[in-house]
Amino acid sequence: MKNSFITTTQDTHKILCVIGARPNFMKIAPIMTEIKNSDQPLEVKLVHTGQHYDAAMNHQFFTDLGIPAPEINLEVGSASHAVQTAEIMRRFEPVLDQEQPSAILVVGDVNSTIACALVAAKKEIPVIHVEAGLRSFDRAMPEEINRVLTDQISDLLFTTERTARDNLLREGIADERIHFVGNVMIDTLYHNLEHAIPAPQTFQQVGAGPRFTGMKGSYAVLTLHRPSNVDHSDTLTSLLETVVEVSRQIPIAFPLHPRTRAKIEQFQLEQLLQQADILILPPMGYLQILGLMRDARFFLTDSGGIQEETTALGVPCFTLRHNTERQITVDEGTNTIVGQDRQKILDAVRDVFETGGKSGNIPEYWDGRAAQRILAHMRTWLTTKAGKEL
Ligand code: UD1
Numbered sequence: 004m005k006n007s008f009i010t011t012t013q014d015t016h017k018i019l020c021v022i023g024a025r026p027n028f029m030k031i032a033p034i035m036t037e038i039k040n041s042d043q044p045l046e047v048k049l050v051h052t053g054q055h056y057d058a059a060m061n062h063q064f065f066t067d068l069g070i071p072a073p074e075i076n077l078e079v080g081s082a083s084h085a086v087q088t089a090e091i092m093r094r095f096e097p098v099l100d101q102e103q104p105s106a107i108l109v110v111g112d113v114n115s116t117i118a119c120a121l122v123a124a125k126k127e128i129p130v131i132h133v134e135a136g137l138r139s140f141d142r143a144m145p146e147e148i149n150r151v152l153t154d155q156i157s158d159l160l161f162t163t164e165r166t167a168r169d170n171l172l173r174e175g176i177a178d179e180r181i182h183f184v185g186n187v188m189i190d191t192l193y194h195n196l197e198h199a200i201p202a203p204q205t206f207q208q209v210g211a212g213p214r215f216t217g218m219k220g221s222y223a224v225l226t227l228h229r230p231s232n233v234d235h236s237d238t239l240t241s242l243l244e245t246v247v248e249v250s251r252q253i254p255i256a257f258p259l260h261p262r263t264r265a266k267i268e269q270f271q272l273e274q275l276l277q278q279a280d281i282l283i284l285p286p287m288g289y290l291q292i293l294g295l296m297r298d299a300r301f302f303l304t305d306s307g308g309i310q311e312e313t314t315a316l317g318v319p320c321f322t323l324r325h326n327t328e329r330q331i332t333v334d335e336g337t338n339t340i341v342g343q344d345r346q347k348i349l350d351a352v353r354d355v356f357e358t359g360g361k362s363g364n365i366p367e368y369w370d371g372r373a374a375q376r377i378l379a380h381m382r383t384w385l386t387t388k389a390g391k392e393l
Pocket of ligand 1: 025055081082112113145146228260261307
């Protein structure tokens with residue numbers, strides 16, 4: 004039956020797709036579209052945990068990406084890791100009791116991912132994990148804990164790069180559960196690239212100064228939100244001082260995550276930024292950041308997704324962390340790990356001006372068809388192995 008998106012028949016499998024935080028939205032969009040267009044009798048319901056809730060962190064993405072409004076919103080909001088995770092679990096359990104899905108599908112590595120996976124696994128409801136097997140090997144990162152634990156309790160694991168399978172096998176996960184499908188975030192990128200909002204338009208809208216023409220290669224972009232970079236005054240101050248130095252060579256657009264904005268205010272660093280050619284922006288919608296990404300000279304970031312998106316676009320990316328779980332972006336793409344070290348950052352930037360920086364290659368299966376592959380595997384899985392057990 005075509006377009007069986009919300010149709011239920013006796014043979015229909017119901018999948019609950021879970022989202023919670025900004026990077027989840029880009030990953031769920033192509034999966035929702037594939038399910039909607041599938042001739043498999045699948046009923047899908049979208050559950051939003053409410054981990055991210057501000058319009059700029061949330062609603063704008065639904066509009067930009069054409070994601071249907073979630074049927075269920077748990078409205079958990081912000082809290083400590085323990086409270087947020089516990090609250091998601093507490094509110095998700097009755098949803099599973101009510102909906103009795105054939106499986107739940109979770110994406111990425113945020114608190115919503117592990118919280119919902121854990122509730123489902125304890126109820127013996129199969130868990131499908133999209134973006135499985137990535138490892139930074141840094142347990143100080145909350146996301147690393149979320150990744151390892153989610154993978155352990157998942158029944159079907161979809162990976163974005165081949166080394167993820169090795170990581171999973173090393174952790175004792177059965178080979179037949181793992182499928183290399185490519186990167187759904189890159190599906191979204193290719194699908195939306197022609198609709199990206201051009202950088203000059205974004206800069207004009209906010210009344211940016213004359214150096215921010217938005218011409219291709221004329222600006223760089225900074226994003227920062229990791230607790231390890233923004234929660235400590237010394238680290239954040241030193242990073243921003245380095246960025247101020249870089250901004251003497253090229254203007255820098257700096258969309259501010261709410262956590263980072265709060266820390267800049269708390270540590271009274273506003274003045275440092277006001278002196279420089281740094282354009283503070285609110286959190287960007289997807290089509291806006293895509294436009295900025297496409298034409299930037301380079302990115303300075305601690306985001307996971309941006310490391311991948313810049314690789315897909317061939318834009319040099321300097322990752323302000325000591326490691327990455329997305330190693331393929333370093334080995335094959337445009338990513339360089341620079342940590343928080345002033346000299347390393349300045350050297351990397353100089354290299355872009357002297358040589359153009361890394362141009363990289365597009366990794367295998369980052370071809371815009373990852374969601375299609377996911378659906379094909381899910382179809383087989385639901386009608387055979389999982390189908391028998393359900
Ligand atoms: C979360 C994810 C991180 C992801 C990031 C993308 C976890 C552990 N972390 O980090 O992996 O890269 O999302 O943005 O799940 N806030 C708002 N409005 C919002 C959301 C958050 O003001 O809509 C503020 C609150 O002060 C909150 C803080 O940002 O305490 C942090 O939000 P939280 O969801 O806990 O983590 P992120 O830093 O956004």
